[in-house]
Amino acid sequence: MLEIDQLTRRFGDNVAVDAISFEVPDGQLTGFVGGNGAGKTTTMRMIMGVLAAHGGEVRWRGHQVSATDRRGFGYMPEERGLYPKQPVLDQLVYLARLQGRSAAQARSAATGLLERFDLGSRVGDKLESLSLGNQQRVQIAAAVIGEPDVLILDEPFSGLDPAAVDSMVDMLREHTLRGVPVLFSSHQLDLVERLSDSLVILSRGKVVARGTAAELRTGGSVRHRLVLSYDAGWVRGLAGVTVVDVDGPSALLELGPVTTDQVLAEALRRGSVRELAEVTPSIADVYRKVTA
Known part of the structure; x- marks a missing residue:
């Protein structure tokens, strides 16, 4: 289980994340929702170590998360991090190699993901030549190519058509079936309601509600x-x-x-x-x- 305990982050006098606590259970999709500026992206960056926390801690498997632990986390940031002028396959192979795979394993994994996302004919194309929806698929492939222990996904469904969303959900469910906790943010509340095993609602840097959809509806x-x-x-x-x-x-x-x-x-x-x-x-x- 991934645990967030009293996590806090300030920017000057502004408390962007205010002592929030919640869990991302193993094998579950946890929806993380809130308006612009609520603190979702800041929280995800602290979980990944991109931003330092000013209070509280992130725990993984009962201990404070370490840099070694985070190497096993798959992350899709809000600002997409791939290179627009580099071929799609080369980038995924490079990322898989960084995570310890051999050249043959990396190429096989990257090719398989691209084919699964209907991009098998575009492996040699530069990222910038793809539609926004297809670029999004490549970004998600980059997050999962290392078979991560945890998935942290910031707006993963943005720009995807319904068929692509269904394909993506099927893939994420495969990860949860092997016990991977998945935290994802989205502004599409109907989608969050349909997909999430549990939800965390953030407002003005505070957790204002959490639980299953049924618990929240009846509360x-x-x-x-x-x-x-x-x-x-x-x-x-x-x-x-x-x-x-x-x-x-x-x-x-x-x-x-x-x-x-x-x-x-x-x-x-x-x-x-x-x-x-x-x-x-x-x-x-x-x-x-x-x-x-």
């Missing part, structure tokens, strides 16, 4: 959607009910001490009811609430 107030055949504005005067929104015949409610039976009875007394149902919040809903 807030229960809401109900009421749909009538007539205007629902009358619910604003209903005692014991918090009205989140009213739009014509539809209303979103938090019932508090009032039961659904009581709301239904009052609505039926006034006219016909088309729907009264509990609303399961999305991760986007949870995100908006905890980061407000």
Whole structure:
């Protein structure tokens, strides 16, 4: 397990990451979400040792992470780090050699990854000649070519079409099946909700929520959607009910001490009811609430 314990980073008087703690369990995809400037990239850079921490520590397998440990981490930075004017295959072979593979092993691994990402015919092309989506595939290949013990991926799905996302997820699942913890950031909350085994939500440098998607969805107030055949504005005067929104015949409610039976009875007394149902919040809903 990768553990982040009270990790802190300041830039001058600005506390960019404020004593955050969370875990990235073995064999799980952990989604790391937050707005621009929330501290996600800074946290990932501290995990990788690119930035020094001003407090707290990163632990791997129960001990403080070392430079030797980090050589076994696969990292995809926010600012992509490959050489635009160098052939794709040569770069991946070079990176694999740096991680201790023989020339034959490095070429075989690089070729296999490029073929898997439908780039087998582009092995000799310069990186800059590829589309942005294909450049992204090469960047991810660079992160995984060393068969890493941990994967830290900053916006890995940016610029990928749905088919490429599915291919990438299949590959990441292969790593988690062999026990690799994966931490990835993304602004695509629907994608994070679909892929993540657990989530960490960051806001203004602090962890404001963490857990599985199910835990996060059930951790807030229960809401109900009421749909009538007539205007629902009358619910604003209903005692014991918090009205989140009213739009014509539809209303979103938090019932508090009032039961659904009581709301239904009052609505039926006034006219016909088309729907009264509990609303399961999305991760986007949870995100908006905890980061407000």
